[in-house]
Amino acid sequence: MGPSSPEAATQAQPFRVPAHLTGPPRLTQRHPRLLPLAIAVHRARRRTSWIKASLTGTTCWATTRAAEPLPHRVKQHGSLLLRELDPDRMVLQHNKVTNLRLASSHVDGLLIRPGETLSFNRVVGNCTRRQGYLDGMRLSNGSPESGVGGGICQLANLIHWMVLHSPLTVVERSEHSFDLFPDTGRVVPWGVGCSIVYNYVDLVVRNDTDLTFQLGVEVGKRFLHGQLRSDERPPRSFEVEAREEEFVRHDDRVFRRNQIWRRALDPDTGSPVGEELLKANFALVVYDLSPDTPVVDA
Incomplete structure (x- = not known):
């Protein structure tokens, strides 16, 4: 884990709605009767991957x-x-x-x-x-x-x-x-x-x-x-926090996004030794926000 620059840590997130929130409904959403079959296929694939991993010794x-x-x-x-x-x-x-x-x-x-x-x-x-x-x-x-x-x-x-x-x-x-x-x-x-x-x-x-x-x-x-x-005691301790948290209005819908960052610390001194971006989150809000919640327009 290497140190990141302040510019990288505060870089604005480009607004881009994920495809799964804007694309057409999935086949199982359009034809719910196919859902049990789709689940069976997914489960069979996962069981096969488990067996393969065990037999080959990769896991x-x-x-x-x-x-x-x-x-x-x-x-x-x-x-x-x-x-x-x-x-x-x-x-x-x-x-x-x-x-x-x-x-x-x-x-x-x-x-x-x-x-x-x-x-x-x-x-x-x-x-x-x-x-x-x-x-x-x-x-x-x-x-x-x-x-x-x-x-x-x-x-x-x-x-x-x-x-x-x-x-x-x-x-x-x-x-x-x-x-x-x-x-x-x-x-x-x-x-x-x-x-x-x-x-x-x-x-x-x-x-x-x-x-x-x-x-x-x-x-x-x-x-x-x-x-x-x-x-034994790990060589590093960690702190996890959210950054760039905001609610965004786009096409009459409200989305929420943030970044999850992890900071590595020296366990003896507590001094930071590096940080990394773990995840950029983006989700559709499906509840009513309180009137005092700030919402920005995309």
Whole structure:
């Protein structure tokens, strides 16, 4: 990670609406009956890639769990379990807590040893009713809807946020194309979340270091708690922040965009030693902004 110039860090973002927000509807949107077939094809492709990676030895999957926590805490975080929504949606929120408890039981204590790769979908598995999962809130084409296993994205979000504060490498991550809720009580930057769909929309993290890392997660009374630990102290610590945050009006629609930057620090002195742009986010806002929210015209 090399240092970036102040000009690079403050460079204005050109306004360009992503193709998936301006192009014609996808085939499955025009013909919803084809959606199950499309999902089956995606899942078959992903299973094939998993098998190929295992047989050829190109990927060593993280599967080992340890009850004893590793000695060094790299990052800890807690995310609120229940968001204040319409009363008729709160049952989905409570069901989400059950789903998170089930999914977390597969993740807690997981070791990511040198050379190993973590696949969220491989570790958690398919969240079905048979496994005890309930109807929770999930997102489809920019709208919240009820679905079995809904809400486990919150666990993936927690893992991703902690990983960003470590030298682990994010290999695969998908995000939502829509900004769905106002920033009420937000404690992490907008744009660092994950989208999870078994098994082909995944969060994949690889350990390219000589350290062993361990995930610890627990569902508390109010928060989903997480820790990322290691067997030795990493040579760098990290800070993650959003820059160039703004709402933009274009063709009678409002979009949100920002940049996610990561700064590397010397763990002994706290002095910055470099920074990098991780992601430029762009999403369609699907809620009503408060009257005092600044909106610029494209």
